[in-house]
Structure formats: C-alpha cells, structure tokens
Amino acid sequence: MHSRRPETLKIDISKYRGVEEDPLLRWFVELDDAIRARRIDDGDMQAAFVRTNLAGRAKTWALGLKLHDPYAFVSLEVFKSRLRQTFEPPRAEFRARTELLKLEQEQAIFIVVQEDFSLRQARASSTSYRPPRRYDSGGPKPMEICYVESEKARSTDYKKLQKCNRRQKTGHYAHECSAPRPVSRNTGRNDRPPMRKGQERGSDVGAKTQQRVGPSKNGQDQ
CATH class of the missing domain: 1.20.5 (Single alpha-helices involved in coiled-coils or other helix-helix interfaces)
Incomplete structure (x- = not known):
C-alpha cells in the first residue's frame, strides 16, 4: 500500500512592501503559518515562497540581490535576517516602547482633562442656580x-x-366712656361768666384801695 500524502492548506498572506506601515514581525508570523500549512520543507522552496509574497521596494530589493548573488537566500532564516537588516526601522524595539509610553501618557492626559471638565461642570451647576427674583408689589412687607x-x-x-x-x-x-358726665356741686360759682384777666386785676385793686382809705366823705358828713 502507498502511504497517503497529507493534504496541504493554502493560506493567503499579505504582501510585504518594505514600508514603515507594514510591520515586519507580524508579516513573519503570517509567513511561517503559510509555510507550515503548505508543508514546504526545502530551504530553496521556502525562500522562493518568500519572494513571491514581496511587493514594491521589497520585491525590487530581493530580485536585485538574487541577480547579484544567486546564493543570497540559501534558507528561510537567512532571508529573514537580511529583510530585518534592510527594512526594519532602526531601534524598532525602543521605538515600540516609546509609542506605547506616548499612548499611555495621552490616555492619562485625557483622563485628567475629563476629570477637570467634570469638576468645572459640577461647580458651574452649583453656582449658576439663583433663587427666583421677587418683585415689589407696593404692599406692606x-x-x-x-x-x-x-x-x-x-x-x-x-x-x-x-x-x-x-x-x-x-x-x-x-x-x-358711655357714662354721663358728672355735674359739679358749685353751680353758682361756675355759672358766672369768666372775667378777663385785666378785669380781675382791676376789681381786686379797687377793693384793696377802698379798704385802705376807709368810708367815703359822704358818710363822714352825715
């Protein structure tokens, strides 16, 4: 009996163009999965499969290097190493950490700004309330x-x-009081019409003078 050959699985991967927007490490993960799924074990075949999934400046670089040196890509690991040296951004690990720190700082700043805005809104709502104005109607307070x-x-x-x-x-x-006004007992004295101030003085002076002089001359003659 002939042993049955295991079936291969064709997985499509994205083309690597050699630009900064295409992360090289992620593309390597896709490349390894596709090679295992297709069961490509030979080194030359693996290198050829890598070249078929290049585009743009990366494909131009690989073809030029192959023309200059036919044995430039003897294995998959050598191909990956040369790709890293050529297209991976310098200090990529430090750059990734810097971008991560920048994102964390931006997130922290956003949280602080949001908290400050919420605090200002709370203060504005507490100070903006004013009791309804009362208008003076003119009546007593x-x-x-x-x-x-x-x-x-x-x-x-x-x-x-x-x-x-x-x-x-x-x-x-x-x-x-509703009671009648009381009547004074000395009615005769009170009924006499009041005299003026000058008259009262004149009568009093005349009486005093008569007492001093004595009886009149007619009385003496009699």
Missing part, C-alpha cells in the same frame, strides 16, 4: 406687618392699664 401688629398689641395692653375718670374703671379712656 412682612416685617412692616409684624411691626404694625406688635404696635397694635402694645397699645391695646397699655389701654387696658388706663383708668377712666368718670366710672373709675380700667380698660378705656374718659372720652370713650
């Missing part, structure tokens, strides 16, 4: 009403302590 009411209560309390001269009772004034 609450403090004025309280003052008037307190004055009324004070005057009512003071009035309760006052004593009426007519009824001799507290709680009201004499002009508010």
Whole structure:
C-alpha cells in the first residue's frame, strides 16, 4: 500500500512592501503559518515562497540581490535576517516602547482633562442656580406687618392699664366712656361768666384801695 500524502492548506498572506506601515514581525508570523500549512520543507522552496509574497521596494530589493548573488537566500532564516537588516526601522524595539509610553501618557492626559471638565461642570451647576427674583408689589412687607401688629398689641395692653375718670374703671379712656358726665356741686360759682384777666386785676385793686382809705366823705358828713 502507498502511504497517503497529507493534504496541504493554502493560506493567503499579505504582501510585504518594505514600508514603515507594514510591520515586519507580524508579516513573519503570517509567513511561517503559510509555510507550515503548505508543508514546504526545502530551504530553496521556502525562500522562493518568500519572494513571491514581496511587493514594491521589497520585491525590487530581493530580485536585485538574487541577480547579484544567486546564493543570497540559501534558507528561510537567512532571508529573514537580511529583510530585518534592510527594512526594519532602526531601534524598532525602543521605538515600540516609546509609542506605547506616548499612548499611555495621552490616555492619562485625557483622563485628567475629563476629570477637570467634570469638576468645572459640577461647580458651574452649583453656582449658576439663583433663587427666583421677587418683585415689589407696593404692599406692606412682612416685617412692616409684624411691626404694625406688635404696635397694635402694645397699645391695646397699655389701654387696658388706663383708668377712666368718670366710672373709675380700667380698660378705656374718659372720652370713650358711655357714662354721663358728672355735674359739679358749685353751680353758682361756675355759672358766672369768666372775667378777663385785666378785669380781675382791676376789681381786686379797687377793693384793696377802698379798704385802705376807709368810708367815703359822704358818710363822714352825715
């Protein structure tokens, strides 16, 4: 019996152009997977498979090197090493770390800016609130009403302590009393019309003079 040959799997990979946008290490991973899937074991065949998946400046470089030296690519490892020396950016590992650090710094700055913005928004919302403005309607204010009411209560309390001269009772004034006005006993003296100030002085002076002089001359003659 003849042994059955294992089936091969054709995996398509991207073309490497030798530009900075094409990461060489990632392309090497795709290349190794495709070679294992196709079960390519010979070194020359592996190198030929690598050349068929080059494009652009990378393909031009490989063809020129092959024309100059037919044994330039004796194995897959040699081909990879020459590709790294030619197309891999200088200090690629340091560059990758720098880009990673830059991304982390940008992310940290973004977080700080976002937190600062949130803090400003919170402060703005807390300080922008203002109570509704009250317009003066022209009427009495609450403090004025309280003052008037307190004055009324004070005057009512003071009035309760006052004593009426007519009824001799507290709680009201004499002009508010409903009782009749009392009549004085000395009515005759009070009924006499009041005299003027000059007349009162003249009558008093005449009476005093008559008392000093004595009886009139007519009385003496009699």
